[in-house]
Amino acid sequence: MLTPKARGPLSAALLDALHGTERPSWDDLAPADEDDLQLSLWTLYELSFRGFDDVDPALEWDPHLLDLRRRLERPLEARWRERAADVEVGEPFADGLMQLIEDDDGPSLAAVVQRDATREQVLELLRWRSVYHLKEADPTSFTLPRLPVRAQAALAALQYDEYGGGDPARLHRHLFALGMSDAGLRPDEGAYVDDAPAIVLEQNNALSMFGLHRRLRGASLGHLAAFEATSSLPSRKMASGIRRVGLPDSLAAYYDEHVEADAVHEQLAVRLICGTLVEDEPETRTDVVVGAFTCLDLENRFAEWALERWAA
Amino acid sequence: MTGAEDQAEGPRARPDVVLCPGGPMLVFGDLVVEDAAGEQHRTHRPVSAVCRCGKSASAPWCDGTHKALPAKLRP
Incomplete structure (x- = not known):
């Protein structure tokens, strides 16, 4: 499969990084909205499954990309934990x-x-x-x-x-x-x-x-x-x-x-x-x-x- | 390591049949189930669920229908 279309500044910068054309600083970038956030994280995760035909497979373990993945994962995990906080079993x-x-x-x-x-x-x-x-x-x-x-x-x-x-x-x-x-x-x-x-x-x-x-x-x-x-x-x-x-x-x-x-x-x-x-x-x-x-x-x-x- | 205790003792072998509270009977492996009409059905997956509520539309296999029954009508 090929990489998806960008949905905002973060996913656009990520795609540049995946195509090897840029090395963006994540400090200067935030997801514009939920689409930009979820698409960016989805794209990063796919590197660990069957990957993309237009991305170097070695990037699965690239520390710069893993850094972005962690930045996106942390608030999302917190969101899911918070929504489940009152659930009792x-x-x-x-x-x-x-x-x-x-x-x-x-x-x-x-x-x-x-x-x-x-x-x-x-x-x-x-x-x-x-x-x-x-x-x-x-x-x-x-x-x-x-x-x-x-x-x-x-x-x-x-x-x-x-x-x-x-x-x-x-x-x-x-x-x-x-x-x-x-x-x-x-x-x-x-x-x-x-x-x-x-x-x-x-x-x-x-x-x-x-x-x-x-x-x-x-x-x-x-x-x-x-x-x-x-x-x-x-x-x-x-x-x-x-x-x-x-x-x-x-x-x-x-x-x-x-x-x-x-x-x-x-x-x-x-x-x-x-x-x-x-x-x-x-x-x-x-x-x-x-x-x-x-x-x-x-x-x-x-x-x-x-x-x-x-x-x- | 977590879980080491049960590994050191050796976990119990899994049973061939597991009765699920309020649900089906799980059976492991390749076997033939004869239904009430005497018709034989061979399992075709590694673990199969045999209906116990009598309401499955896929009998003799479970199709989850027991969940639509009130608790007192469940197996």
Whole structure:
């Protein structure tokens, strides 16, 4: 993929640095707005995934760029922690975590897709979702070598399923790419980043930040638990809505797969991954809650944003 | 290191079947489930969730429907 379009002075300066044309001083630059901030951080994180065709791969570990990444991460992490500050989870922890997720009553985009959304709106949602679905499961893989044995074994089982049980034809991000292609959308990673609103980039940045920092392994797994446990029932609605507006069956099949897969994954993630992690490393408890709440909170904010846009 | 204690003792082997409170039964590995009608279903993922609430539209596999049930109707 190629680097995205700048959205303000900071992302413009960052792109200059990535293309090797400038070495800006970050002291003189601040993000102009949420778009400029989230896009800059998203771009920095992508260096640790499959990178950009127009950027030197060595820049992944460039201290000057890591300095900027840290400057952007700190206030964002503080924001997410503050929003989650009053969240309480009862004991036993796994039951309390499942309850927290079930009690979330934010707006459901999947319900709108099932019943009311136009074909154009469904396609728009797929373009926004593609920023994550085309790298599905990847951020959480960074957490795997940082875990005690029980959580590690369970996460390996979950990720193995995400990665198609070793069969590329069943790999989840590949299933999504096939569906995108059949729907006449671009299946290549990052194709629609320029269309993604700041809130979608923030969702992706949460996954990447939690995944890339060992310190935040609890948040990474809490996020995973909330993500998986809010997927089965909405995936059935997505599949039904996709068929209703006449989009290809391969795209609906991606969501069909998630009905059943995520009914397994939510139990693995909440009980065998987060539950055992908090037993083995009690100091991760707060971060598991922060990660789970951040996932729910960002999805709710995204859904509100999208519904407002579609209502206009 | 954190977590060293359980590693030193050796973690317990995972069970083959895990009953999830209020939810499905997780089964590990490749096996065949025979449903109430006598029809056989082979698992097709490393871990599978077998419906226990009786309301799944993907029976015998769990589809998360138990979450839409009131607490007293859950397994």
